[in-house]
Amino acid sequence: MKVRVVTNILEANDRIAAENRKLFAEAGVYVMNIMSAPGAGKTSLIECTIKELNDKLKIGVIEGDIAGTDDAQRIESLGIPVVQINTGGACHLDANMINEVVADLPLKDLDFLIIENVGNLVCPAEFKVGEDMKVMLLSIAEGDDKPLKYPLMFQESSALILNKIDLLPYTNANIEKIKKDSFSLNPRLKIFEVSCKTGEGIVDWARWLQSLAA
């Protein structure tokens, strides 16, 4: 029964996602939907990315969280237009939530819109929000078994950002296994190794984004 419910929700969602996508295209904004487990470092990555690209692209952010405004405050302190969505109980952003808040952003002035999804490795992969691409973050501290356990997330993403690479010496994670299993699920996946703490790998990641948003 539950599967049928999800299917109905997904069909309605996809129609609204297509509307959002048209709106973004007309405004000339490239849209990235960032997904990860809780605590993998999505907001930190957005902060690093903004610092790297702020003089090259006009960036806006939509923050998705169950509750709280911590993340939006962090982005706002960088002088970036930001909207916080609180989903209440919902474990993912959907197209309707995005549709309801886009008017709060100066869409026509932006080149690049970053949407930070709710921390969750399952449902965010199932719901389109009108993005040009999905990317996912995986913290090295989460271990090397995630691709085979959460396959849809890896299949739906254009890029995989391996974050907290500075913790690699202190964990048992095998980074080659992560890459091999990820490529087996999605041979076209672009993989970046970064540390938002040390700055390692951020320039390459930002350069790639700039080429897409240009």
Add this chain to the structure above:
Amino acid sequence: MKVRVVTNILEANDRIAAENRKLFAEAGVYVMNIMSAPGAGKTSLIECTIKELNDKLKIGVIEGDIAGTDDAQRIESLGIPVVQINTGGACHLDANMINEVVADLPLKDLDFLIIENVGNLVCPAEFKVGEDMKVMLLSIAEGDDKPLKYPLMFQESSALILNKIDLLPYTNANIEKIKKDSFSLNPRLKIFEVSCKTGEGIVDWARWLQSLAA
């Protein structure tokens, strides 16, 4: 509309959870439902706990994952009765899934049943499965902002296990903030600091479980 759907699902779920709970009580099994984000170390904690309690309690395990049997294989290699549930798309275990697999376990021979939920900080907190208590794991590497972002999980749990405490020197996480915010959401929360890698804190945690299951 989506909220209404979830409500219907939750009502049906609670009825089946009550049936499961009766079944467990009749068999004399204490049931713990473990929840966390992906990669916080649920399976590692279960392994540590089994090694500590194996000569004191008869333990069984139900493993919940979107896909794969890695976790069940790890538990089986310890000589423990285990069932793997693959949820397909569902981001949490529900009471019906548990109801369908209990017959595969030697329930009457067990003292303690550990249910490992799907890695997710949202929906597992909303779905009862017939457990005596929920507990949650938080990896230190996930940062100190999780209690206020995923409040329901902290409110529904009887215990919070702070795992990967060995990584504390290499992160920016403020463990006192985690404790303070967790207690503000749930003053009766029992908090344990452990490392499944070094073994730190496991004896205290296991002793507490033993007192509950006895």
